[in-house]
Amino acid sequence: MRFAPLFAAFAFAGVLAPAHGLVHSPWDNRPVTLSNVATNCPTQPDLPADLITDGFYRKDDPTHSIVDPVLMKAYTESSGPVKNATHVIVDMADRFRTTGSREAAQCTLKLLAQMARNNTMAGHMSSQQAYYVQGWLAGAMAVAYLKVRNSGFDTPQQAQAIATWLGKLGDSTRAYYEAQEKKRPEQNNHLYWAGTEIAGIAAVANRPDLLDWALATYKNGDDQIQPDGVLPLEMARGQRALHYHLYALTPLVFLAEFGEANGKDLYAANDHALARLVALCVHGLSDPSLFEERTKVKQEVPKNASGDDAWWTKPYAARFPSPAISAITEHADTLSSFYLGGLPPE
Template identity: 30%
Template sequence: MALVKLSRFSLMAGALILVGTVQPIQAATLTVPFELARHVTKNNGKENCADNPPAPVVSLNLSSIYEDDDDSHSTIDPQHKDRYDKAVAQTRQFAAFVTRQASNYTGTDGNRLDAASCALKALDLWARADALSDLKTRQSYLSTTRILAGAALAYIQVRPAAALLKFDTGTIEKWLSGLADRTIPIYTESGDRTSNKQNHRYWGGLAVTAVGVAIGRKDYLDFGFESYKLGVCQVTADGALPLELMRKKKARDYHLHATGPLVMMASLLQANGYDALSECDNGLKRLAHFALDSINDPSRIETLAGEPQVKLPRDKNGLIRPDRIAWLDAYLHYYPEDRKLYGKLFDGALFSSNFGGRISVLYNVSERD
């Protein structure tokens, strides 16, 4: 199957020269798979941030939201979930703030310099506080991978503005690197756990891969590729992930949840020389088709999981809530022939703070203002 040939846009791990577009002045580069803001020097000239970011969260002590005796982790305990949501609320607010500002910058092709300033200042504030450095439980590590992935992808977007703002990003990069370094052994040094092979691992892989592209650490991409292969090489001929089928009535939900980080990882890895898309006989495409087809027709996944599936959250227009498929615009960038079928699943810009903000403006330049 023919793939769209990517234009390559490099983000330097070191210094940058900004003259309309980003130009590397060092030999070592890692490539960003989407086009960064194209008019960096043509901006609104505003450097101040009018919005205050959430205060840094240093410690988290999270536990599962599911019933204690539920081996399938498919039945939510309301008290557990309430406790979890309250504990992680401020961290989620930070991710939403940073990715929204990064999207405002990218979505205006670099005009909103103030938005880039907001994102950089928020990242710097959390970095200087060494936020998320005191994680008390394994669940805390597993949950914050989504925050790290979103923060790193947001940083990639606003990094070109740092030179114009004379903004020292050293503290941010050191913080991102530290979080990535603490994430890797959660999976590699904890034995043969199911969570080291299913969606949790893919989210950890995406977080570390995104940091790698953001700060120029190819060894982080190597970890990401191993994480990616753990996922796509499990995909069955049907397109299912056996470990996500074990989530019983939430198998559909978790297939969508697992596909997202794999798609975004594939994009980052493919741009940097890893043959991710064809890995394990095009496992990613089979998985994406299976997960997306199940949205409106769950019959196949219900047969395989052995239970009726819980309802997916939907908007007033009846379409699935966009954050559940925010990765779809990245997927369709590589498989445009699937847009005719799966483009019907959404009707606006797709956004997820876990993936750096508005995915649609990253992979579709025509969506920018």
């Protein structure tokens, strides 16, 4: 398989096994001052191991950019319960990071432990979309755990149960994408988002093998960045080509930050290819003409980039200061990206 040589290319020569034995995350070594801020921890339903859901784009649309309202309704109803439960966990983790609330950290751990007990999403995945949802939500919950794991409130038994359960979800995602890779070696943003999930789980479960796999997904995307910053597979997305370039950029920056946390400079890879993608996206937000020339259709351009389109700006600008990027940060309604576990590192 093509991922095997990529593992070798990202061998860490000992960096993956630091002295205290942990795979690092960008939230490590960022202590939070505990507080008594009150937090209501909602009761959550027990959710099943199997996930039965399907996609929501029109079946006759080759660009996969036009939503079918009927399919979207079915998707929302079928994936809603587990998505809603994950939203609560992500919100609790960010409440802890922003307020230091002891109760918020305890709530995050309690709800994650409940998911682990129920083996939620670790069973049958009914479709390609189900695998996507499994990966997105597992990644979000892994980051939520990383945000609270140094709070001092989890027990060894609880930590082991959560790590084992998330490890199962990570192995499921890896197996799915390795099967897809046999059909098409170059994959689009879905692969990089899977990489974010696997990176988070690698840090939760202390699995260097998963971190290697996650960073290999970064290389898959980074190698596709053209001299002008274009990602060809995302440019094929019609009216949403700009959106999908931003949607690909966010997980790539997330993965680069995991590389930095573990002693690997992915930002410099492929002659600083990621910087070319950044420049293209930043320019495209104010002038989408290149995207419109390539796709032959008018682009969907957000008034202000936010959430998934803006999460990357804070960690990237912290390393590579830029007034244009800082302006995106300042005008964003939020920097929180649900599938990346909420807010970026402080």
